[in-house]
Amino acid sequence: MEPLRILTGQTASGKSTVAVRVAELTGAELISVDSIKVYRGLDIGTAKPSRSVRERVRFHALDVVEAWESFSLARYLECARSAEAEIRARGGRPLYSGGTPLYLRGLLYGVFEGPGADLALREELTARAQREGVGALHDELRRVDPVTAQRLHPNDAFRVIRALEVARATGRPISAHQRQYPAARPAVAYRMVALRREEADLKSRIGRRVER
Numbered sequence: 001m002e003p004l005r006i007l008t009g010q011t012a013s014g015k016s017t018v019a020v021r022v023a024e025l026t027g028a029e030l031i032s033v034d035s036i037k038v039y040r041g042l043d044i045g046t047a048k049p050s051r052s053v054r055e056r057v058r059f060h061a062l063d064v065v066e067a068w069e070s071f072s073l074a075r076y077l078e079c080a081r082s083a084e085a086e087i088r089a090r091g092g093r094p095l096y097s098g099g100t101p102l103y104l105r106g107l108l109y110g111v112f113e114g115p116g117a118d119l120a121l122r123e124e125l126t127a128r129a130q131r132e133g134v135g136a137l138h139d140e141l142r143r144v145d146p147v148t149a150q151r152l153h154p155n156d157a158f159r160v161i162r163a164l165e166v167a168r169a170t171g172r173p174i175s176a177h178q179r180q181y182p183a184a185r186p187a188v189a190y191r192m193v194a195l196r197r198e199e200a201d202l203k204s205r206i207g208r209r210v211e212r
Helices: 015-026 050-055 073-087 101-109 119-132 134-144 146-151 159-169 174-176 199-211
Strands: 005-007 028-031 093-097 189-197
Touching: 005 015, 005 101, 015 050, 015 093, 028 073, 028 134, 073 093, 073 101, 119 134, 119 159, 134 146, 134 159, 146 174, 159 174
Parallel strands: 005 093, 005 189, 028 093
Antiparallel strands: none
């Protein structure tokens, strides 16, 4: 199978502009690698391609779910791989474009398939966070999974709750599961280009994007 072709880079580094130009020159179809562009309606802050651009180039993995819906890495990989297979089946050329590191890592190395959401436990932990503060949950996580606690910010309620959820559901800390993922080497062949800019240039570009 042909290697994955990936264009990535910093926020506001110009990934989208380059990707669209490459697609126009080569006939490629673009598969988004962006954890926010999957949500419908969040167009301005995510700098989604305009309607005129979408008329010239075909995009995939955009506007997949509503903003209030849950969307996981596993769902993204299912969506992206399905799009890639469809493009290849038509004789097309898929090009992944975007900068969400978690999605890139999943594409190249695979994903830890954790237990499904325990909504009752999640509500319990969320209520506790509201009563006692997220710091209390982070303290509990430090006791059951110090590796993950060190990695997560004490105010990262979503990930702290998920780590506690996995620990209670499986009897093992999430860090123990994740040690198996990603694999030591990428599971697929790939060719990647990453755009980088000097800090001052990048800040200026981000500022101009906000103004627009």
